[in-house]
Amino acid sequence: PHVLVLNGPNLGRLGVREPEIYGHASMADLAREAAGWGDELGLTVDVRQTDDESQLVGWLHEAVDARAHVVLNPAAFTHYSYALRDAAAQVTTSGLLLVEVHLSNPAARESFRHYSVVAGIATGTVAGFGFDSYRLALHALAHKLSA
Numbered sequence: 345p346h347v348l349v350l351n352g353p354n355l356g357r358l359g360v361r362e363p364e365i366y367g368h369a370s371m372a373d374l375a376r377e378a379a380g381w382g383d384e385l386g387l388t389v390d391v392r393q394t395d396d397e398s399q400l401v402g403w404l405h406e407a408v409d410a411r412a413h414v415v416l417n418p419a420a421f422t423h424y425s426y427a428l429r430d431a432a433a434q435v436t437t438s439g440l441l442l443v444e445v446h447l448s449n450p451a452a453r454e455s456f457r458h459y460s461v462v463a464g465i466a467t468g469t470v471a472g473f474g475f476d477s478y479r480l481a482l483h484a485l486a487h488k489l490s491a
């Protein structure tokens with residue numbers, strides 16, 4: 345199975361950006377680790393990041409057309425992008441899995457982070473475990489696909 349691991353705005357700044365919240369490792373580190381986890385799980389993992397909403401919507405359309413499952417960290421778009429939600433909904437309604445992930449636990453932070461417009465159409469959500477949120481999401485995907 346093919347999995348697109350899609351990351352939204354400011355996540356290209358990982359390692360530099362608010363390290364006390366997001367840690368010291370970079371998006372390149374995440375891409376390398378995620379490829380390794382994918383190998384262990386029999387998943388082909390493709391890690392991407394963009395600051396652009398339109399690009400992220402396009403990648404979700406690509407997932408539907410290519411029959412790829414998705415691990416999605418929508419970053420700040422989580423909290424207000426209905427366009428992203430509508431694109432993500434096409435993934436799950438076409439029978440593919442989509443796991444929403446967050447490095448931090450948005451529910452424990454500012455109130456504007458408490459609501460996710462994506463959560464209601466996701467297969468499930470993993471939040472609060474740093475890079476392990478992605479590892480756990482890939483495990484959950486692999487487990488569900490083999491069930």
Ligand code: DQA
Binds near residue numbers: 448
């Ligand atoms: C985030 C949480 C969001 O609230 C925030 O806007 C981000 C990162 C996370 O991974 O913890 O950019 O999605």
